[in-house]
Amino acid sequence: MLKLRYKIWLENSGKAFGEGPCDMLKRIDRLGSLNKAAGELKMSYSKAWKLMNTLEKRLGFKLLKRDVGGDSGGGSYLTEEARVMIHKYTMFVQESDKALNKLFKHYFEE
Amino acid sequence: MLKLRYKIWLENSGKAFGEGPCDMLKRIDRLGSLNKAAGELKMSYSKAWKLMNTLEKRLGFKLLKRDVGGDSGGGSYLTEEARVMIHKYTMFVQESDKALNKLFKHYFEE
DNA sequence: TTGCGTTATACTGGTAATAGAATAACGAGG
DNA sequence: CCTCGTTATTCTATTACCAGTATAACGCAA
Numbered sequence: 296m297l298k299l300r301y302k303i304w305l306e307n308s309g310k311a312f313g314e315g316p317c318d319m320l321k322r323i324d325r326l327g328s329l330n331k332a333a334g335e336l337k338m339s340y341s342k343a344w345k346l347m348n349t350l351e352k353r354l355g356f357k358l359l360k361r362d363v364g365g366d367s368g369g370g371s372y373l374t375e376e377a378r379v380m381i382h383k384y385t386m387f388v389q390e391s392d393k394a395l396n397k398l399f400k401h402y403f404e405e
Numbered sequence: 406m407l408k409l410r411y412k413i414w415l416e417n418s419g420k421a422f423g424e425g426p427c428d429m430l431k432r433i434d435r436l437g438s439l440n441k442a443a444g445e446l447k448m449s450y451s452k453a454w455k456l457m458n459t460l461e462k463r464l465g466f467k468l469l470k471r472d473v474g475g476d477s478g479g480g481s482y483l484t485e486e487a488r489v490m491i492h493k494y495t496m497f498v499q500e501s502d503k504a505l506n507k508l509f510k511h512y513f514e515e
Numbered sequence: 516t517t518g519c520g521t522t523a524t525a526c527t528g529g530t531a532a533t534a535g536a537a538t539a540a541c542g543a544g545g
Numbered sequence: 546c547c548t549c550g551t552t553a554t555t556c557t558a559t560t561a562c563c564a565g566t567a568t569a570a571c572g573c574a575a
Contacts, residue, residue, distance in 0.1 A: 364542030368550025478520025
């Protein structure tokens with residue numbers, strides 16, 4: 296059977312935010328570490344690091360507060376702007392999903 | 406400034422229909438030739454041919470009526486089902502675009 | 516029977532994305 | 546001053562995808 300598929304993301308000179316980054320940020324928030332978040336997703340640290348850098352550059356603001364060295368080695372934590380972004384994006388995608396599925400049903404399943 | 410981007414397509418064991426194929430079909434209809442349509446898009450004939458084959462397999466019905474050989478060499482023409490598909494998809498995407506942009510505006514531009 | 520423009524199909528080479536390896540730097544604490 | 550776990554950064558290999566090339570088949574018309 297034919298299924299609806301879609302991807303929604305935000306751009307500014309390239310991909311600036313989407314589903315994947317959103318998930319990654321939530322994990323960083325929970326674990327307090329970019330390295331550990333990458334591990335959970337079986338993604339290499341360098342890839343995750345590059346991703347975060349690119350997003351911050353494109354969004355124009357910092358997503359992470361990063362601590363290098365120290366007691367625990369360091370860690371990464373969400374900025375307030377990151378939290379706002381996650382919230383907005385989540386709501387937006389949730390409602391978009393509803394709208395698209397309704398339209399899909401109308402055009403292809405009736 | 407942050408922009409909304411999205412892709413919408415239909416799947417059945419892989420991509421079955423989307424923006425690109427829809428455009429390709431319209432060109433075939435106008436030109437009466439898969440070869441010429443590929444040429445317009447600067448796409449190799451073999452790529453276009455493979456694309457059409459894959460789509461037909463995944464959709465479960467024929468998009469093209471193909472004539473090999475003969476006076477003009479042959480040609481490709483849309484099936485009735487292809488026309489219906491183009492119409493449905495076009496309407497669907499048009500309305501989806503409206504819905505998504507409205508939501509985007511609400512969440513990111515107000 | 517030859518020529519032409521199309522569809523049909525296999526094969527091969529290039530390349531762009533990306534994944535990971537390797538290494539440096541950092542800073543608190545023992 | 547040494548350790549430890551993190552962030553920071555570069556570099557290379559690979560590999561999956563894709564794109565074109567080449568070739569065959571076809572059928573009408575001259």
